[in-house]
Amino acid sequence: FRSEGGGAAALGGISYHLVPNDDRGMIDPDAVAEAIRDSSNHHNPRTALIAMENTQNNCGGRVLTPQDMEDISKVAKGNEVPLHIDGARIFNASVKLETPVIELVKDADSVSFCLSKGLSCPVGSVVCGSNEFIEEARRMRKMVGGGMRQAGFMAAAGIVALDSMVERLAEDHTNAAKLALGLSNLSGITIDPESVETNLVFFEVDYPDRAELARKLESQGIKGGSSAKRWRFVTHYGVSSEDVDYTLDVLGQALAG
Numbered sequence: 001f002r003s004e005g006g007g008a009a010a011l012g013g014i015s016y017h018l019v020p021n022d023d024r025g026m027i028d029p030d031a032v033a034e035a036i037r038d039s040s041n042h043h044n045p046r047t048a049l050i051a052m053e054n055t056q057n058n059c060g061g062r063v064l065t066p067q068d069m070e071d072i073s074k075v076a077k078g079n080e081v082p083l084h085i086d087g088a089r090i091f092n093a094s095v096k097l098e099t100p101v102i103e104l105v106k107d108a109d110s111v112s113f114c115l116s117k118g119l120s121c122p123v124g125s126v127v128c129g130s131n132e133f134i135e136e137a138r139r140m141r142k143m144v145g146g147g148m149r150q151a152g153f154m155a156a157a158g159i160v161a162l163d164s165m166v167e168r169l170a171e172d173h174t175n176a177a178k179l180a181l182g183l184s185n186l187s188g189i190t191i192d193p194e195s196v197e198t199n200l201v202f203f204e205v206d207y208p209d210r211a212e213l214a215r216k217l218e219s220q221g222i223k224g225g226s227s228a229k230r231w232r233f234v235t236h237y238g239v240s241s242e243d244v245d246y247t248l249d250v251l252g253q254a255l256a257g
């Protein structure tokens, strides 16, 4: 509901019902049950889907466990509402939890995940579900202009990603933890390093002209800053442990200067 230009509402005619989440991005299963509308009352929108995200971007890349997913799926099944998992970064969750992805998604009706982001493909996301669901998804994709011809050469990169880029996500997590710890030692930065579980590092920047600070960093090859108070740095295949040292060094000097 925060992204994709509000596409679900604009193109799908879907009205969202937001259920508050905790710091990890988990939502209380009772609150989910409470949010399911009584479809026999014609005032109510029909509840057509429960959607969860794992890892949770806006909560700092925190992970939801198989138990979390099971708790939500019980509500979904009990109310005959399908469950979708937005697993854009599900492989980060899997590596962090040392748990196969299947354990995190086995109770879902559909799952999507990105081959880009941590898995390093130039483009690509995958949607998984029943044959019937995929047929419908293909039709919808065509309708919104997302169908591509001769896309196999791009899909090949996805196979490489799944074969060779999953286990190395642990390096990104190690680098992110190191970055978070380093940031916590810089004055002007507020971060709880304990909250960094995967490759996303969110922190608050106290600086008079943050846009200028971001420009200064970008001119030295460090992206992620903006005029906003809350910044996000991401570690990935192209970011080494030495790059983390460099980033901390440059940012520390810029904040002091």
Ligand SMILES: Cc1ncc(COP(=O)(O)O)c(C=O)c1O
Binding pocket: 053, 057, 086, 088, 089, 114, 116, 124, 125
């Ligand atoms: C949580 C989440 N879901 C979905 C997406 C969409 O991914 P794509 O544009 O590859 O379909 C993103 C991408 O930023 C994301 O962060």
